[in-house]
Amino acid sequence: MSDVVTGEAVVVEVRVAGMPSRCLALMIDILAQGAILLGFAFVAANVPAFADSALSAMLALLFVVLTLVGYPVIFETLTRGKSLGKLALGLRVVSDDGGPERFRQALFRALASVVEIWITSGAVAFIASLVSERGKRLGDVFAGTLVISDRAPRTGDTLxxxxxxxxxxxxxxxxxxxxxxxxxxxxxxxxxxxxxxxxxxxxxxxxxxxxxxxxxxxxxxxxxxxxxxxxxxxxxxxxxxxxxxxxxxxxxxxxxxxxxxxxxxxxxxxxxxxxxxxxxxxxxGPRAAGAAHRPSHAPDAEQPRGSGGFAPPA
Structure with missing residues (x-):
């Protein structure tokens, strides 16, 4: 998929990502977040500074929040809609109007994922994606976003x-x-x-x-x-x-x-x-034989359509 960013606007070719690719990207992100949490647990178990139970509990809670919420927010904000899993699968989160995902939208999606993915083991997100015509989970509905594919083939060329x-x-x-x-x-x-x-x-x-x-x-x-x-x-x-x-x-x-x-x-x-x-x-596509030399005033010549005589994009 092509995109060109100008200021805060980006025009994209919208191809809604399929359920299998979204699920696989989500699994990659969950594995990455799980690896981060395990790494913290290993450090906490082997560093004497974490011996204080109150301090360790506070740091553990802070680290869990940063991992579950900060991970997707930071990734998607810096990469304009791509987490680690989406980057691997060629997916991207964009606004409903085709614009790039903003920090506020990434934060809404991350907060909703705590409930619909982590607390309910992904059941709520899966059901919401099946019900939605565009494969949106609740976080996408609240944030006004959708997941699209960067690598979907083009259906044809125009000139x-x-x-x-x-x-x-x-x-x-x-x-x-x-x-x-x-x-x-x-x-x-x-x-x-x-x-x-x-x-x-x-x-x-x-x-x-x-x-x-x-x-x-x-x-x-x-x-x-x-x-x-x-x-x-x-x-x-x-x-x-x-x-x-x-x-x-x-x-x-x-x-x-x-x-x-x-x-x-x-x-x-x-x-x-x-x-x-x-x-x-x-x-x-190939033009009909002799079409290139047909005079524009011929009876069957194509006439401009649309407002003001200008033909809108076909």
Whole structure:
């Protein structure tokens, strides 16, 4: 799974983790915590300073709390949602809106785990995960989180699409100041456009578009939705990179480079923007014979859909 963090926002490809992988990750974490507790017990039994029963009881209670609660909180906060078991199984805890897990959410999950995992031997967590459609245990319900898989295979590839209405405007863009991190954030937002709740989609799109616009000039025409603006920026960035690579290859061969161009609404394959760059538009696949040369004014030519004539991510 890909993720790009910008401030406190992270756009992720949401694939809810399966029950077997979650259980195995939990077992690894329980074994790790058990090993920590056994290590403390061994030290307490062999260090004379623990001879005082009151002191040893206080330290034992403190150490148990730190192990059961502090272990998951520290791990998941520092690794943005990954404990030792989740790291081994390729899992991650994220917020319901696709954002990274926060300290408050990690603390809620850890406190709930004392009851639903340790006190009840995992019975409450197991039943809650079976009942929940997204495999949530009670700690996830209270904290507003879910466990997703980082390693689940992609179901297919999509390509960057230049909105036809913005093609001429995009040619004049100044993109030299656009950081790769911001471009990656925009790309991941477009990838998961359909997976986000409408309110989160609009808020996140406006924020990422505003951040992108602070590095890109000129500003978009009035009324352009965030997804269309970001698609145009990334498609133009991709076209210029292909043009640069074509010139380098032509210089190496001593030939005249061929300019890279895009037709109205033509898709762009993933490549220099990063591995597996699907951006809302058309799905990857061979185009019909002669489709590349079909004029845009043909009767059966695909017309833009959506608000303001801009096609939403397919």
């Amino acid at each position: 960057i699409t230049m909105p036809p209405q913005l093609a001429s405007w995009a040619r004049r863009l100044e993109l030299s100041r656009l950081p790769a991190e911001v471009a990656g954030t925009a790309r991941q937002y477009l990838i998961r456009w359909h997976d986000l709740a409408p309110a989160v989609r609009e808020e996140m799109g406006a924020r990422i578009a505003a951040q992108t616009a602070s590095y890109v000039s000129p500003p978009p025409p009035p009324g352009v939705p965030p997804h269309a603006y970001l698609s145009a920026v990334l498609a133009e960035r991709r076209r210029r990179e292909e043009e640069r690579l074509a010139r380098q290859a032509a210089d190496a061969r001593g030939a005249v480079p061929t300019a890279v161009s895009y037709a109205s609404g033509a898709p762009y394959a993933p490549g220099t923007l990063g591995p597996g760059v699907p951006v809302p538009g058309r799905s990857a």
